[in-house]
Structure formats: structure tokens, C-alpha cells
Amino acid sequence: MHILIVEDELGIVQFLQQGLQEEGYQVTTANDGSKGFELIQTQKFDLILLDWMLPKINGLDLCKAIRVKDQTTPIIFLTAKDTIQETIEGLKAGANDYIKKPFSFEELVERIKIHFRNQKGSEILTLGTIKIDSSKHVVFKNDEEVSLTQREFELLTYLVKNKGKVCTRNQILKDVWEINFEYDTGVIDVFMNAIRKKLNLKIEEDYIKTIRGIGYIANDL
Amino acid sequence: MHILIVEDELGIVQFLQQGLQEEGYQVTTANDGSKGFELIQTQKFDLILLDWMLPKINGLDLCKAIRVKDQTTPIIFLTAKDTIQETIEGLKAGANDYIKKPFSFEELVERIKIHFRNQKGSEILTLGTIKIDSSKHVVFKNDEEVSLTQREFELLTYLVKNKGKVCTRNQILKDVWEINFEYDTGVIDVFMNAIRKKLNLKIEEDYIKTIRGIGYIANDL
DNA sequence: ACTTTATCTTAAGTAAACATTAAGTTAACC
DNA sequence: GGTTAACTTAATGTTTACTTAAGATAAAGT
Numbered sequence: 372m373h374i375l376i377v378e379d380e381l382g383i384v385q386f387l388q389q390g391l392q393e394e395g396y397q398v399t400t401a402n403d404g405s406k407g408f409e410l411i412q413t414q415k416f417d418l419i420l421l422d423w424m425l426p427k428i429n430g431l432d433l434c435k436a437i438r439v440k441d442q443t444t445p446i447i448f449l450t451a452k453d454t455i456q457e458t459i460e461g462l463k464a465g466a467n468d469y470i471k472k473p474f475s476f477e478e479l480v481e482r483i484k485i486h487f488r489n490q491k492g493s494e495i496l497t498l499g500t501i502k503i504d505s506s507k508h509v510v511f512k513n514d515e516e517v518s519l520t521q522r523e524f525e526l527l528t529y530l531v532k533n534k535g536k537v538c539t540r541n542q543i544l545k546d547v548w549e550i551n552f553e554y555d556t557g558v559i560d561v562f563m564n565a566i567r568k569k570l571n572l573k574i575e576e577d578y579i580k581t582i583r584g585i586g587y588i589a590n591d592l
Numbered sequence: 593m594h595i596l597i598v599e600d601e602l603g604i605v606q607f608l609q610q611g612l613q614e615e616g617y618q619v620t621t622a623n624d625g626s627k628g629f630e631l632i633q634t635q636k637f638d639l640i641l642l643d644w645m646l647p648k649i650n651g652l653d654l655c656k657a658i659r660v661k662d663q664t665t666p667i668i669f670l671t672a673k674d675t676i677q678e679t680i681e682g683l684k685a686g687a688n689d690y691i692k693k694p695f696s697f698e699e700l701v702e703r704i705k706i707h708f709r710n711q712k713g714s715e716i717l718t719l720g721t722i723k724i725d726s727s728k729h730v731v732f733k734n735d736e737e738v739s740l741t742q743r744e745f746e747l748l749t750y751l752v753k754n755k756g757k758v759c760t761r762n763q764i765l766k767d768v769w770e771i772n773f774e775y776d777t778g779v780i781d782v783f784m785n786a787i788r789k790k791l792n793l794k795i796e797e798d799y800i801k802t803i804r805g806i807g808y809i810a811n812d813l
Numbered sequence: 814a815c816t817t818t819a820t821c822t823t824a825a826g827t828a829a830a831c832a833t834t835a836a837g838t839t840a841a842c843c
Numbered sequence: 844g845g846t847t848a849a850c851t852t853a854a855t856g857t858t859t860a861c862t863t864a865a866g867a868t869a870a871a872g873t
Contacts, residue, residue, distance in 0.1 A: 440812055442718070443756070455696040462702040468689070475676040481683035488663075508758040508803050520860055521805035557820085558862060564822060574821080574869095583819065583870070741849055779851060781831060788832095795832080804830065804859065 372487060373397045373415070373514065377407035377433065378422040378449065383472075387420065390476050396483075404428025411437055414514045416444060418486055423450035423461070431464055438465035445486035449474070498531045499578045499591045501570060512570050519569060522547070526562050527570075530579060530589040539586040563587065593708060594618045594636070598628035598654065599643040599670065604693075608641065611697050617704075625649025632658055637665060639707055642687070644671035644678075652685055659686035666707035670695070717752045720799045720812045722791060724749055733791050740790060743768070747783050748791075751800060751810040760807040784808065 374396050378384050381402075388398045399414070401407035403426040411419070419437070423430040434446055447468040448461045458469050468482055496503040502511040508524065510517045519527065525547050530538060543559055544550045563579070566572070572579055579589050595617050599605050602623075609619045620635070622628035624647040632640070640658070644651040655667055668689040669682045679690050689703055717724040723732040726749060731738045740748065750768050751759060764780055765771045784800070787793070793800055800810050 442812070455699050459696075459698050459702050462699075462706060467706055475680070477680050478676055478683070481680050485683060485688055506757045508806060508809065521803075522861070556862080557864080560820060561822085561862075563820090568822095581820070743850070777852080778831085782833085782851075785832060785834090802831070 372417045373399065374418050374420065374483070375407065375410060375414075375416040376400045376420045377402075377404065377425060377430070378420070379403060379425055380422075383422075383449075386476075387479075391480075391483075394480060402426075404430070404433045407433055408436060411441075415511070415516075418483060419444060419446045421446055421448050421466070423448060423457070431461060434461065434464045434466055447479075447482060447486070496528065496531045497591075498534065498589055501531075501578065503528055503531060510570075517569050519566070523562055523566050523569070526559075527566055530587060534589050534591070537582050537585055537588045541586075543586060593638045594620065595639045595641065595704070596628065596631060596635075596637040597621045597641045598623075598625065598646065598651070599641070600624060600645075600647055601643075604643075604670075607697075608700075611701075612704075615701055623647075625651065625654045628654055629657060632662075639704060640665060640667045642667055642669050644669060644682070652681060655682065655685045655687055668700075668703060668707070717749065718812075719752045719755065719810055722752075722799065724752060731791075738790050740787070744783055744787050744790070747780075748787055751808060755810045755812070758803050758806055758809045762807075764807060 372395075374391055376384060376387055376391075376398060378387070378400070379402050384400050384402070388400060391398050399410060399416070401410055405427040407421075407425075408428060410416075421430045421434060425433065428436070430448060430450070434448070437444070437446065442465070445467040446465065447470060448466050449470055449472060450457075450461070451472045461469055467486060470479060470482060494505050496505070500513050502514075503509075503524075504511075505528065510519050510524065510527065526543070529543065529547050540559055541553075544554065544556075548558065550556075563581075567574065567577075567579065574581065576592075578592065579587055582588055593616075595612055597605060597608055597612075597619060599608070599621070600623050605621050605623070609621060612619050620631060620637070622631055626648040628640075628642075628646075629649060631637075642651045642655060646654065649657070651669060651671070655669075658665070658667065663686070666688040667686065668691060669687050670691055670693060671678075671682070672693045682690055688707060691700060691703060717726060721734050723735075724745075725731075729745065731740050731745065731748065746768050747764070750764065761780055762774075765775065765777075769779065771777075784802075788795065788798075788800065795802065797813075799813065800808055803809055
């Protein structure tokens with residue numbers, strides 16, 4: 372789960388980043404509104420924490436800008452403003468939640484969890500920095516989208532689902548290609564090559580290793 | 593949209609009921625926890641407003657009891673308690689939001705809307721610059737009306753409702769055409785072609801992408 | 814170090830899936 | 844009952860992915 376923090380006060384940023392990372396989240400930070408906006412254009416986040424008062428683009432405008440393109444990613448405002456009118460403005464701009472400073476870290480974590488539990492099971496498999504979202508049929512490496520064909524996708528998914536276990540060529544042929552008889556073909560090699568190329572995986576010491584004479588194995592490092 | 597209010601202070605109940613009804617919501621009330629629990633067993637609500645201090649069963653226990661059976665209906669706590677520890681307890685029990693008394697009616701309404709907009713049928717669906725008004729059965733692209741036939745409309749709506757998720761050909765055939773068996777037909781292609789033509793969507797890099805070998809996916813860009 | 818064998822890599826041929834058009838069929842409306 | 848619009852089927856064209864095959868490279872065995 373990848374969280375973006377857009378906040379200019381360094382103390383708060385560090386406090387949040389450290390705390391959220393300890394909770395197991397991947398955290399990216401931006402110290403002003405326009406930097407935050409840039410990050411959102413290029414990367415995919417699962418949740419956004421937004422300060423109200425920000426240099427360059429303020430939180431409210433940033434929130435509106437995000438919502439033009441993306442209505443789904445949860446946005447939580449962090450703010451010292453505690454007038455009701457401004458709370459309402461934020462919610463109207465498309466925010467999903469609102470926490471007043473000073474807030475307790477525990478409460479923030481609980482509120483974050485609420486938004487994640489609302490996002491129903493989109494089953495995301497991971498292999499190191501590789502993410503596979505089967506409902507979207509999309510693969511990310513370091514949050515960059517990589518386009519795979521049907522077979523490439525199936526093969527990669529198969530290896531990742533069997534992470535840590537050696538998959539023999541015959542098993543792969545049986546489960547991915549549905550070829551149930553002995554058959555000498557080089558198809559697997561060709562697809563492995565394509566996957567490694569597209570995901571930029573080195574043959575030696577990377578997430579997918581070749582077990583000579585047997586097959587392949589996937590592993591987080 | 594049907595809202596249940598579980599609250600024992602008569603003044604607040606009346607204030608909320610009247611206000612929410614003016615906003616167009618259907619409102620049902622319960623003045624203690626056990627009565628609220630009974631209502632939930634027998635009726636379906638779209639959102640529940642829950643007081644913390646209640647006769648018979650308190651709000652926290654009621655919340656837990658609801659969540660045993662139903663994990664999805666949004667629950668918002670209304671409470672005078674403002675200690676962080678208790679806020680957290682409420683969220684952990686499965687509540688989705690938390691408003692401290694005294695609260696502004698406007699803020700409450702905005703928070704209610706947040707939970708509804710996360711749910712289904714907000715009547716107007718959007719896909720980038722495409723707007724679908726399902727109640728009026730009308731589609732706009734860049735605010736220009738586009739006339740679609742029944743099936744075209746259903747197919748587009750289906751894809752947009754499942755925005756971000758791949759819809760397989762079989763799913764589409766099942767859910768839009770109500771064909772539940774394997775059947776080789778090219779109907780989907782023909783309608784996709786019609787939709788793309790009418791909405792002027794390019795095959796590459798547009799709101800509706802083809803996932804070769806699987807189906808189609810709609811996405812805001 | 815040479816041979817053997819397995820895997821990697823590339824390119825070209827083949828097959829499958831999709832896009833597109835037109836014609837045929839059904840259903841709705843006047 | 845005739846006419847129109849919508850839906851489906853079928854045929855053709857186009858694109859993309861899959862497979863085969865063959866040469867290059869790397870690992871294991873002698």
C-alpha cells in the first residue's frame with residue numbers, strides 16, 4: 372500500500388513517514404502542492420494525506436485538481452483549520468476524510484485503515500518491487516506500469532503465486548499452457564525472456580531464477 | 593437512501609430527522625440500542641448514525657454487533673466523548689466515521705454524502721469527459737449529447753460501473769446479455785465498435801481499452 | 814580446454830483475436 | 844400489417860500475440 376504525504380512542515384513529515392513505514396506502508400512525500408501534483412501524474416498511490424496550507428498550490432486546490440482525473444483514491448486532509456466552514460469546503464472538494472491537528476497517530480492509522488477496508492479485494496500479488504493487480508490486469512515495477520501480453524501475464528502470475536517453490540517446465544506447460552503430454556517446445560524460454568526484458572530482470576540474482584534442468588523459481592530477495 | 597438514527601436524546605433526533613428528510617433522505621429512528629438492533633435485523637439501511645451513550649445496548653457494542661453480520665453499511669458515530677482513545681475504539685469496532693457533538697448539520701450532511709458517493713448508483717456516472725445519467729438514460733461527451741441504443745447504453749454503463757476492473761467477455765455476456773453458457777459470438781465487438789464510433793474513442797489510449805484475450809476495461813485517464 | 818547439453822535470444826511464420834462492414838433477423842411502433 | 848430501428852449473425856480485413864525454429868551463449872561434464 373503506497374501512501375503520498377503532501378505536507379511542508381518537516382517535523383510532521385518525518386513523524387508521519389517513520390510511523391507509517393513502521394506500520395508497513397510504502398511512503399512518498401512532497402513538500403509543496405505542485406510537487407505533489409507532479410507525483411500524482413506519474414505514479415499511482417493508494418491513499419493521499421494532504422495538508423491544507425501548502426506552498427505553491429494549496430491543499431484545497433490540489434484536492435480539486437486530483438478529483439478531476441481520479442475520483443476514487445481516498446484523500447485525507449490534515450489541517451490546523453478547525454472552522455466548520457472550511458471542513459465542509461474540503462469535503463465538498465472531494466476529500467474523503469478530515470483530521471484536525473494536533474491529531475493522534477493512532478487515530479490517523481485507524482482512519483487510513485477504514486479507507487483501505489472499503490477498497491474491496493482487488494487481490495494484489497507482489498514479487499519484490501513488482502506488483503500484479505489481477506482485477507486490473509496490470510503489472511507495475513517500481514510503480515511504473517509495464518504492459519504484458521496475456522500469456523506473459525499468466526506465466527508471471529503463476530510463478531508469483533508459487534513464490535518460493537520451484538516450478539518445473541512440465542508443471543508450467545500443464546498449468547499455464549494446458550498441455551498435458553510430453554512435448555518438446557521452447558515456448559517457455561521465449562516467454563521468460565520476454566518477461567525478463569519487459570520487467571528488466573537480470574538473469575543472475577534477481578526475482579526470477581533459472582533452475583537448470585528443472586525449471587524456474589520466483590522469490591522476493 | 594435510507595438512514596437509521598440510533599439516538600436517545602429526543603431533541604437531537606428531531607433535529608436530525610427533520611434536517612435529513614429535507615435533504616431527501618428516508619429516515620428511521622430508534623431511541624435505544626436494542627431497538628436499533630432489531631430494526632437492523634429486519635430492514636436494510638444505507639447508512640447508520642449511532643450515538644455512543646445509549647440505553648440497553650451502548651453504541652460501541654451495537655456497532656460491533658452490526659459488523660458481525662454486515663461489514664459494508666457505513667456507520668457514523670455521533671458522540672460527546674472527545675477523548676482520542678474512545679474515538680479509536682469506535683473506529684476499531686468497525687465504524688466508518690466519527691463526529692463530535694456539538695456538530696454542524698452541514699458537516700454531517702457532507703460526511704454522509706462521502707459514504708454514499710463511495711457506494712453504487714450515484715445516478716450520474718462519469719468516465720473522463722463522458723457523463724452517463726442513468727436515470728435519464730442519456731449520455732454526454734464533452735457536454736454534447738450522444739444518442740445510444742439500449743444495448744449500447746447498457747454495455748457502456750456496465751463498463752463504467754466496473755471502472756478500473758477488467759471485464760471479461762464472458763462476464764459481459766452474462767451480465768449485459770444474460771447469456772450464461774459458453775457461446776461464441778461477435779456481438780460484443782460489434783457494440784464496442786458502435787460505442788467507440790459514437791463517442792469518438794480511439795482504440796489506442798482512450799477511456800476504453802481492449803485487453804486482448806480477456807475483454808475490455810474502462811478508465812479515466 | 815573441449816564437448817555436450819540446456820537455456821537465452823532473435824527473427825520469421827502462423828494462428829488467433831479483434832475491428833469493421835454489410836446483410837439478415839427480430840422486435841417495436843405506427 | 845407495413846415500416847423503421849435495433850439487434851444479431853456472418854464475412855472480410857487487420858492487428859497482435861503465440862509458436863516454431865535456429866543460432867548464440869552459458870553451464871556442466873569429461
